[in-house]
Amino acid sequence: MTLGEILAVAAVGISALTLWDSHQERVRTEEKAVATADRADAEAAVLVLRATPSRDGDRLTLAPLNPEQAIQAQTILFPSALKLPPVETTGDPRIEADWFAEPLKRARKGAGQKDEDPGDQRLPIIVVTHYLAGGARHTSRAIHDLGYTLEGRFLRGSAVTLRGMSIVRTVKEEGAQAALDAVWTGRHRSAG
Structure with missing residues (x-):
């Protein structure tokens, strides 16, 4: 070679x-x-919501923390003890105190709770959110604690003032209402 x-x-x-x-x-x-x-x-695909209370606390405006996500519609489910149908929103993600204030006060009273409880109270709700992220459609379903206080109003009883919202856990569609009711019942034994 x-x-x-x-x-x-x-x-x-x-x-x-x-x-x-x-x-x-x-x-x-x-x-x-x-x-x-x-x-x-x-x-x-992970949605984290930010809840901003209005000045007088009668409404929470909901928005995704991730600016790349756009909320299309939401369904808010309440514990069965409140005897309320789900509330649907489209294009204006929010929670309004008027949707549940009176039933909440009745359910609390039925559970033997006082309006004067100190600090923020928690109402478990399910928020089902349909949103876009990266051009794809997604759905988030989670139990959230809705923070509120009951404030006395002269000659008008008490008013629900919304403070904020935090996630408890995600849930699947099957059994979601039962999971929500279990959280409510765990906090309000006699409301069942």
């Missing part, structure tokens, strides 16, 4: 190694891109 042949074989070997290394680098880059896209999709 001549020196020229040896150099030619070495050049072919080096070219093959370079091609193989280049292919491996491309595979690693593609795997990273897929992992990043999967992570971004997973983050977009």
Whole structure:
């Protein structure tokens, strides 16, 4: 074998190694891109709501914390003890105290609770949110604690003032109402 042949074989070997290394680098880059896209999709699929009370506390305006998400519609479900139908919103995500104030006060009274309880009270609700993230439609279903206080009003009884909202846990569609009722019952034993 001549020196020229040896150099030619070495050049072919080096070219093959370079091609193989280049292919491996491309595979690693593609795997990273897929992992990043999967992570971004997973983050977009998680909805965290921010609830901002109005000045007089009669309404909470709901918005996603992630600016890449857009709420399309929501359904608010209440504990069965309140005897209320679900409330639907479209295009204006919110919770209004008027939707549940009187039934809540009756259910609290039935559970032997006073209007003068100190601090914020918690009403468990289910918020089902249909939203867009990254161009895809998603649905979030979770039990939230709706923070409120009861404030006495001269000659008009007490008024529900909304303070905020925090997530308790996500739930599946099947059994969601039963899970919500269990949270309510755990907090209000005699309201059943």
